[in-house]
Amino acid sequence: MIRESAEYDVLVVGGTGVDTVVRVDSLPVPLADSVQVGPIEEWPGHTGANVALGARALGLEVGLIDCIGDDWTGSRVRELLARGDVDFAPLTSPAGTRRAVNLVDAHGRRMSFYDARDPADLRMPRDFYLPRLRRARHVHLSIMNFARFLFDDIETLGVPVSTDLHDWDGLADHHREFALRSDLVFLSAAGAGDNTPALMREILREGRADTVVATAGAEGSYLLTRDGSPTPYHIPATAPHAPVVDANGAGDAYVSGFLYGRLTGRDVRECGRFGALAGAHACTAPVATDPITRKSLLAADQIA
Known part of the structure; x- marks a missing residue:
């Protein structure tokens, strides 16, 4: 149940699930009938939850809506979000909760x-999501197919919207509407490679975006x-x-830091710096399980 008196700084749509994390010596994994690995772990999360x-x-008021099993x-997803004080309103999907298996190397x-x-054909009922959109300062859409059907109402309400295309190569049709209507x-620069600057310009030229951000891991953003x-x-x-443990969720943490900067009135470069600090912090814990706090972020920004 949503908090009736709350106003969301950010309403996240979609993108929850559970990761199975397998730690290996190196990637790619050599072809073999059997490979000895360390303890295999289950972690709830995924991009929207992260x-x-x-x-x-970071102190923002956050709601999340999704379809899960x-x-x-x-x-596990419900428990995680309750512990993190996120106002989670799930619909039941007959397909069950999304999963991922992540191979993580020593680096x-x-x-x-x-x-x-x-x-x-999975959809969110309009009478479910519309009241929540009306109470949001900002909407962040995960690239779930059902999330694209919220764009018309988001635009009608005039609510700013962001999205993360992850490793889009600029060609796959699934991502294009999210790219041009946010x-x-x-x-991630991993998808478009050397074509990343051209793809960023294309999104600005053909879509409604005022800002495009490409993350590039250790090379920055x-x-x-x-x-x-x-x-x-x-x-x-x-x-x-601290030592790097796991890059899973670092991009999601970058998004959180950037959104915090944007929603608190920082200029775009400071937003990017906040994103970089949050992303680096996420790498020091398994699967982004220790998100940076506002106090730590602002302290780290003074040192950087």
């Missing part, structure tokens, strides 16, 4: 096998704005304060 938990740890994995790099089990677009230079501005990566 963004929501990260934003909540009435199953054991779904109960924290990962390879993810994502179980996209949602049926193509005000703030995140993507790049910002491009509608009213700025045609060359992306580079935000250096931040050195983690």
